[in-house]
Amino acid sequence: MTSKERLVIFGFLLITMLLLPFTLKAESEQQMVEKWLANMETVKPKLQIVPFFGISYGKVTPDGYNTFATEFNRYVKYTSTTGVTALSGIYRITSFSGGVGLVVKKGMLTFGFDNWLAVGSNNKGDFVAYNDLGTGLAESINDFEMRSQINVRGVYLDYQYFLLNPPEPSARPDALSFRAGGGLGYYAGYWNLWDGFGGIRSDTGEFYVLEDALKGSGPGFHLSAGFEYPAWYGFTLAFDAKYLWLKFDKMDKRLSATYELYLVNSETGDPIQVDFTGPRASLSLRRYFTL
Numbered sequence: 001m002t003s004k005e006r007l008v009i010f011g012f013l014l015i016t017m018l019l020l021p022f023t024l025k026a027e028s029e030q031q032m033v034e035k036w037l038a039n040m041e042t043v044k045p046k047l048q049i050v051p052f053f054g055i056s057y058g059k060v061t062p063d064g065y066n067t068f069a070t071e072f073n074r075y076v077k078y079t080s081t082t083g084v085t086a087l088s089g090i091y092r093i094t095s096f097s098g099g100v101g102l103v104v105k106k107g108m109l110t111f112g113f114d115n116w117l118a119v120g121s122n123n124k125g126d127f128v129a130y131n132d133l134g135t136g137l138a139e140s141i142n143d144f145e146m147r148s149q150i151n152v153r154g155v156y157l158d159y160q161y162f163l164l165n166p167p168e169p170s171a172r173p174d175a176l177s178f179r180a181g182g183g184l185g186y187y188a189g190y191w192n193l194w195d196g197f198g199g200i201r202s203d204t205g206e207f208y209v210l211e212d213a214l215k216g217s218g219p220g221f222h223l224s225a226g227f228e229y230p231a232w233y234g235f236t237l238a239f240d241a242k243y244l245w246l247k248f249d250k251m252d253k254r255l256s257a258t259y260e261l262y263l264v265n266s267e268t269g270d271p272i273q274v275d276f277t278g279p280r281a282s283l284s285l286r287r288y289f290t291l
Contacts, residue, residue, distance in 0.1 A: 046169045046290050047102075048290050049288075050110075051286070060092070060093055062276060069088065073086050073087055077127065078126065080126065087123075088120065096115050097115070106161060107159060113154065114153065119149065122145065123146045124143070144194070156184065157185065159183060162178070180224070181224060182223045187219075190215055210261060216274065218248055222242050222244045223243050224243075231285070234288070236286045238286050249271070250273070251272070
């Protein structure tokens with residue numbers, strides 16, 4: 001081998017040795033980038049939303065309303081029907097609810113609404129109204145709709161923590177799960193009374209006829225717990241128990257800036273309070289979606 005050939009080989013080896021670290025470094029950096037991207041794809045958070053719709057049933061004892069109904073029934077009675085009162089008390093609540101939940105780590109944040117079926121009574125028939133129970137003076141009211149019904153609507157925010165089998169980041173609970181928590185909401189009540197209902201205005205002395213509902217609103221607070229179980233077609237079936245604190249201190253009709261119309265307790269003269277505090281039980285269908 002000539003000196004010229006040795007020089008060429010030596011030069012080739014020298015260039016290779018000089019370029020090799022850069023080649024290895026480039027490959028190493030590329031591998032690091034690919035690994036980082038793969039890791040980011042693995043840990044990328046997945047948003048889970050859970051729309052739901054259900055029905056609930058509850059027990060209440062609104063003493064203020066029921067006292068009003070009892071007192072009213074002393075003065076107004078059916079003409080011929082016995083054993084049936086003109087107004088009924090309120091003891092049970094049925095409502096429809098819906099909304100959407102958001103899975104937050106091992107918990108569920110829910111925004112929902114409640115729409116209660118009307119409670120109270122709406123009886124039609126012939127009645128006799130006593131002006132004075134002592135003298136027996138009375139007035140006949142024929143073919144009349146004796147209505148006293150309350151509708152309630154509300155929205156609420158609830159958070160429950162999964163104590164058993166929380167949902168995976170991209171799937172619904174795969175077995176029986178249990179969660180518990182609480183929340184708050186805001187509710188509005190509408191008290192619809194019979195045609196011709198009204199009262200004497202203290203500012204004018206004239207009789208005012210109510211043409212729409214007495215209204216009341218206020219906050220509600222609840223504690224809740226529930227079970228959830230995988231059902232069919234990707235749905236889960238949920239059963240929840242809740243205790244709701246909700247009371248309307250006064251349901252009225254605002255007549256002006258300084259005057260309002262409302263019902264009062266005949267013994268105390270205070271506005272009738274309608275207290276819907278009590279336990280609830282609900283059954284709902286839920287569907288988990290991953291975004």
